[in-house]
Amino acid sequence: MKIVIIGAGPAAVSAVEAYRQAGGSGEILMLSAEPSLPYSPPAMADHFLTGADLHLWRGRHWLGEQEVEYHPNTRVTALDVEAHRLAIEGQPDLHYDRLLLASGGRLHAPVAGADMPGVYNFKSLKAAEALVARVRSGEARRAIVVGAGFIGMEIALLLRELGVEVIQLEMLEQVMAGMLDADTAAIVLQQMQKRGVDVRLKTRVAAFTGNGQASGVQLDSGETLQAELLIAATGIQPNLDYLAGSGVTHAWGVPVDEHMRTNLSDVYAAGDVAETHDLLTGERYVHAIFPNAVAQGRVAGFNLAGLDVTYPGAERFNSLKHLGISVVAAGLKQGDEVLQERRGANLRTLYLQEDRLVGFQLVGDTRAAGSLHALMVKGSSVKAIKGRLLEAGFGTGVLAWQAMEAMV
Ligand SMILES: Cc1cc2nc3c(=O)[nH]c(=O)nc-3n(C[C@H](O)[C@H](O)[C@H](O)COP(=O)(O)OP(=O)(O)OC[C@H]3O[C@@H](n4cnc5c(N)ncnc54)[C@H](O)[C@@H]3O)c2cc1C
Numbered sequence: 181m182k183i184v185i186i187g188a189g190p191a192a193v194s195a196v197e198a199y200r201q202a203g204g205s206g207e208i209l210m211l212s213a214e215p216s217l218p219y220s221p222p223a224m225a226d227h228f229l230t231g232a233d234l235h236l237w238r239g240r241h242w243l244g245e246q247e248v249e250y251h252p253n254t255r256v257t258a259l260d261v262e263a264h265r266l267a268i269e270g271q272p273d274l275h276y277d278r279l280l281l282a283s284g285g286r287l288h289a290p291v292a293g294a295d296m297p298g299v300y301n302f303k304s305l306k307a308a309e310a311l312v313a314r315v316r317s318g319e320a321r322r323a324i325v326v327g328a329g330f331i332g333m334e335i336a337l338l339l340r341e342l343g344v345e346v347i348q349l350e351m352l353e354q355v356m357a358g359m360l361d362a363d364t365a366a367i368v369l370q371q372m373q374k375r376g377v378d379v380r381l382k383t384r385v386a387a388f389t390g391n392g393q394a395s396g397v398q399l400d401s402g403e404t405l406q407a408e409l410l411i412a413a414t415g416i417q418p419n420l421d422y423l424a425g426s427g428v429t430h431a432w433g434v435p436v437d438e439h440m441r442t443n444l445s446d447v448y449a450a451g452d453v454a455e456t457h458d459l460l461t462g463e464r465y466v467h468a469i470f471p472n473a474v475a476q477g478r479v480a481g482f483n484l485a486g487l488d489v490t491y492p493g494a495e496r497f498n499s500l501k502h503l504g505i506s507v508v509a510a511g512l513k514q515g516d517e518v519l520q521e522r523r524g525a526n527l528r529t530l531y532l533q534e535d536r537l538v539g540f541q542l543v544g545d546t547r548a549a550g551s552l553h554a555l556m557v558k559g560s561s562v563k564a565i566k567g568r569l570l571e572a573g574f575g576t577g578v579l580a581w582q583a584m585e586a587m588v
Pocket residue numbers: 186187188189190191192211212213214220221222223224254255256257282283284285302303304331334419422450451452453468469470471473497498499
């Protein structure tokens with residue numbers, strides 16, 4: 181059996197571990213378009229700040245222990261599903277028996293001029309290294325970050341830590357609109373401002389501008405802004421170019437069934453390429469976060485090894501580090517009932533639908549996250565303990581257990 185995995189991110193890594201754990205034998209080839217060893221993208225900011233070794237995520241001997249043949253600098257360009265062959269840029273074709281698509285995502289920048297030299301991003305280690313090298317060259321004193329989604333926030337904060345002046349432009353009315361409700365976003369915005377980031381909301385960038393080399397942006401308003409460092413943090417899109425004409429069904433992502441199988445029985449997909457269903461709503465989409473990639477990779481790995489394991493569904497979950505205040509957001513940010521409690525710098529907002537917890541947002545004291553998450557995923561009625569969900573001690577120690585006991 182020869183398993184080939186396109187990608188070396190968290191989905192690929194967890195698939196390998198699950199495959200071996202389930203007793204899967206034979207060869208595993210892991211291909212990465214990037215030059216580096218497998219790494220964890222969420223650890224990149226810390227890596228640049230502290231010098232922490234990104235590749236030690238799973239330990240130095242991981243590839244050997246898992247008996248993985250790793251091929252960096254190996255970009256898949258096409259897939260022939262009849263012949264079970266992959267075309268590789270500048271290298272001979274590769275044969276597979278079973279295939280896992282775990283090629284993640286890349287920058288999605290629907291802004292004119294975004295492909296111009298001098299527009300940086302933080303979507304891969306190589307891209308991030310180029311960005312940080314520019315900062316460390318001392319030539320970039322001022323940066324413009326386009327986008328205030330999750331990755332845009334990370335970049336803006338990292339750049340402030342590196343001593344760069346930052347203007348952050350966001351077309352929507354709040355930061356992290358995909359994840360945070362308006363109240364939580366307002367606190368996050370204040371924290372960003374305290375950290376010296378000049379966040380400008382309702383400010384749409386029409387184009388990156390420059391003469392062969394990006395040197396500024398033009399806003400919808402007609403105004404132009406100049407900076408030595410221009411960064412696009414406008415979203416991500418799945419890396420699926422190599423699937424064109426292959427017969428693997430794909431649109432924005434690759435739809436998979438509950439076994440993480442594509443429309444072909446020997447081709448699986450997991451992580452930021454996979455279109456799965458939402459645990460709470462059943463809605464199908466690509467929800468590109470680390471825990472989903474790991475859970476999906478795991479399910480794919482088990483099934484590749486011959487087990488019968490199903491994926492319960494993707495979660496919406498995010499937390500912000502590097503902000504100076506903890507923020508955790510999970511699930512939906514709407515419901516038929518909203519419970520909210522503000523205590524000093526702490527804010528807890530809970531979203532209920534027909535007495536079930538369907539989402540929560542915590543700022544400051546985030547210790548209740550584990551218990552709230554358990555209640556949300558369990559999906560049963562919280563009617564009996566509703567009054568306690570906002571108590572300061574809920575989710576910590578005894579109160580967490582009492583609440584959980586009341587549920588079963
Ligand atoms: C800066 C940053 C911070 C983040 N922080 C968080 C966080 O705090 N919390 C969180 O939940 N999520 C976070 N994420 C998102 C999280 O990292 C992703 O959801 C996760 O990495 C997806 O894993 P993946 O394995 O699907 O893909 P990726 O990690 O994107 O890996 C894709 C792999 O595929 C390879 N590849 C791509 N195309 C080809 C090809 N044609 N041929 C061969 N190989 C190919 C790439 O080289 C790479 O090895 C962050 C992402 C970034 C960029």
